[in-house]
Amino acid sequence: MSDKRALLGAAGEQLVGSYLMQRGFMCFSPLAPSKRDLLCQIGDRIHGVQVKANSRATKDRDRKQKRYRFRFEPGKNIFYSPLFLPIFACVGMDKQTILWYFNDGYRSHFNIVESAMTHQAQEESFGSLLEELNYHG
Numbered sequence: 001m002s003d004k005r006a007l008l009g010a011a012g013e014q015l016v017g018s019y020l021m022q023r024g025f026m027c028f029s030p031l032a033p034s035k036r037d038l039l040c041q042i043g044d045r046i047h048g049v050q051v052k053a054n055s056r057a058t059k060d061r062d063r064k065q066k067r068y069r070f071r072f073e074p075g076k077n078i079f080y081s082p083l084f085l086p087i088f089a090c091v092g093m094d095k096q097t098i099l100w101y102f103n104d105g106y107r108s109h110f111n112i113v114e115s116a117m118t119h120q121a122q123e124e125s126f127g128s129l130l131e132e133l134n135y136h137g
Helices: 003-022 119-132
Strands: 026-028 038-042 045-054 067-071 087-092 097-102 109-113
Touching: 003 026, 003 038, 003 045, 003 087, 003 097, 045 067, 067 087, 087 109, 097 109, 097 119
Parallel strands: 045 087
Antiparallel strands: 026 038, 038 045, 067 109, 087 097
């Protein structure tokens, strides 16, 4: 991974951790190398968080709208276990926005049109994630 990509990833993880802590959730970076970028305590459970960050949406030749593209796969056709890693965070760094997804164990690619990366969508997706995690704090 290039230094620029590593810095982008670290910045995305910091944004996600800050978001969670501002809402009263404890958030930690694992001390040892891990597939989990962050660990977050939501209610009485610790959940793994995988963060993917893009600096900006990109234009595809065959599409009208720019898209953010996120891929959550540790290897080709290998999916993260929802028990091990239930939270996916897709970060649009140019908009300082996070879209949250519950890992169902089947979906690993997220293509998000630029107009959908909004703060309203961020709050709605986080609320949906909390419901999937059965958190009603």
